[in-house]
Amino acid sequence: MSKTAGIVIIGNEVLSGKTQDTNSHFLCRELRTLGVEVRRISVILDEIELIGKEVATFSRNFDLVFTTGGVGPTHDDVTMAGIAHGFGVKVIRHPELERRLRERHRENINEARLRMAEVPEGAELVGEGFLYASVVKLRNVYIFPGIPKILQERFEAIKGGFRDTPFFLKVVYVKEGEGVIASILNNLLASFPELLLGSYPVLDNPDYKVKVTLESKDMNYLSRAFQKLLSTLPEGAIHRIDGN
Amino acid sequence: MSKTAGIVIIGNEVLSGKTQDTNSHFLCRELRTLGVEVRRISVILDEIELIGKEVATFSRNFDLVFTTGGVGPTHDDVTMAGIAHGFGVKVIRHPELERRLRERHRENINEARLRMAEVPEGAELVGEGFLYASVVKLRNVYIFPGIPKILQERFEAIKGGFRDTPFFLKVVYVKEGEGVIASILNNLLASFPELLLGSYPVLDNPDYKVKVTLESKDMNYLSRAFQKLLSTLPEGAIHRIDGN
Incomplete structure (x- = not known):
């Protein structure tokens, strides 16, 4: 049996046709090369309840879950809240992410920027130790931003851990x-x-x-x-x- | 309230990273322009039970459902069987599609080619009257092939019927x-x-x-x-x- 994976693309911009999702194809190709079998992709709206239900279901059904999008400082970035909701945990400010954000923005730090430190309680950081290479992980769920370049850099940094028997x-x-x-x-x-x-x-x-x-x-x-x-x-x- | 839509992409080739799905982006853009709100995309494996369950769920949840892929003469083309399964109907040979296939292939008609006439019982044809412009429709589900060029031609032929108040x-x-x-x-x-x-x-x-x-x-x-x-x-x- 291969390791299985599911991908949840979170983004009104994809469903409304403004943006073509390329992240799922990138992840499918990379995971296949690693020997992991992607079994389902869902593209869903930026809605807390919907995200929570979908990610919790994927987490039960697949060995690995990847989410993309909805991570950021604005009103439509509700992925962290959605995943927390799905697992019945609170959203907290991650101390290490907060430290890095304060170091980066210095006197320009504000509430919006500090939202980038918010994660579901119990989440850990995986990957290299600098701000833009860490991936937030809760249980078997890896939470990626939607910007392809950042997603790809972060995936590259941690993909070794997903390797299975190749196809x-x-x-x-x-x-x-x-x-x-x-x-x-x-x-x-x-x-x-x-x-x-x-x-x-x-x-x-x-x-x-x-x-x-x-x-x-x-x-x-x-x-x-x-x-x-x-x-x-x-x-x-x-x-x-x-x-x- | 807008008309809502869901898209089901059926294809192991997408999940295994061999093919980048472009059909969902095409449909999202077109439907948005028509004033229709796409609320979910699922990419699933070529498996009868899975297709049946997904399409039946989408049919209940959205006004319009579009499927792409898994339509053809080979073993991995199980969309028609899957949708029939999902609605609890049989797969039958559509008389008009059979007539057109026999006209086209003449003495080279065979069982594989006749599979292209198979549809879920109760399905109707919409769109222009020649073979490659008809879309098979069952209830609120429009069944498209996966080849982008064919999908686009057929969608163009019938899209007027989906129009709603524009965004x-x-x-x-x-x-x-x-x-x-x-x-x-x-x-x-x-x-x-x-x-x-x-x-x-x-x-x-x-x-x-x-x-x-x-x-x-x-x-x-x-x-x-x-x-x-x-x-x-x-x-x-x-x-x-x-x-x-």
Whole structure:
């Protein structure tokens, strides 16, 4: 069994179409490379009750939970309050975060800026010891800001801790359409029921019509399934092969 | 009250980081322009039970539901079966879709290709009368394929039916950071509690630090809130103003 993960994207700006979320794709790619299986993404509104319920549910259902967005000094930054609500704890001012904020802003510190030190009670800091590389963690929930650059830096700093057995992948670009190869793929799955097999049609590509992906955490199993696919596809149907 | 919508993205390829979903952003932008409020996006695995449960829940909670992905002739295309399961109906072969598929493929028709005619019992076709512009609809659920180009064409063909009172938007690009303007925004919300107010910090832009968005379906209300914001921001704090 892989480690599983769920991602909660918090942000009216995504749902109202103002911002395209790129954080979930970044996290999905990185986590897959680490061998972690992302099983669900939710994009929800900046509402305390909603955030609390969603994050608590994800926390029960998955080994790791990542939230992005809603962390900051303004009225619409309610992620910390939402997560605290979901776990039935208070929002407190984290002493170490407060110390760093006071050091940074000196005489310009104010109530709004100090909101950046607020965390659910019981939360800890993980990652490097300077302000913008720490990730706030409560139980199995990692709380990230929504700005992609900051999220990526912080994720890089802590990702080693998430590593699991890697997935092995073969990608076969096939010149025939899905209507032709569907039965071949069905037969392949009948022989290799544990194989993670994907079939993705591609429009307007002169070289191939379908991208077929084969994955497994068992390299040997993958290799045998891959050989079977190669031997059952029609002569000349393969445009290109990729993989790790 | 606006019409509400939820989007269900069905696809292991998104969760495993192989594909970046762009369909949800397209739908969020289009629906916002039409005056429809998207309240939730879920990205879930290609699993029948999961799809059924999610789509049925969305159907109860929102006026309109859009699904993307998992529609096609191969083993991993289980959206139709999932939605049928969720509503407790059978999967049937739609006579009109079958007719079009047989006309298109002639003597090359096969079982895999005929899977493209399968829909949940009770589903209807909306949109133009040729194969690739019809959208399969069951109750308030619109079932789209995952390929962005096809999804966009089909959405364009039917979107007129979703139109609601539009949102009016003002965007103010502010040179001060959130730590400075947070209290101004809080005061604005205290005076205009119905205002949809967003505050989005921007990194590494030499011209401004925060993008502030004000929205309402009531143009007059928006206009008064906007004037109040302009009159309370510090002198010279505005870089630029946008909106409709």
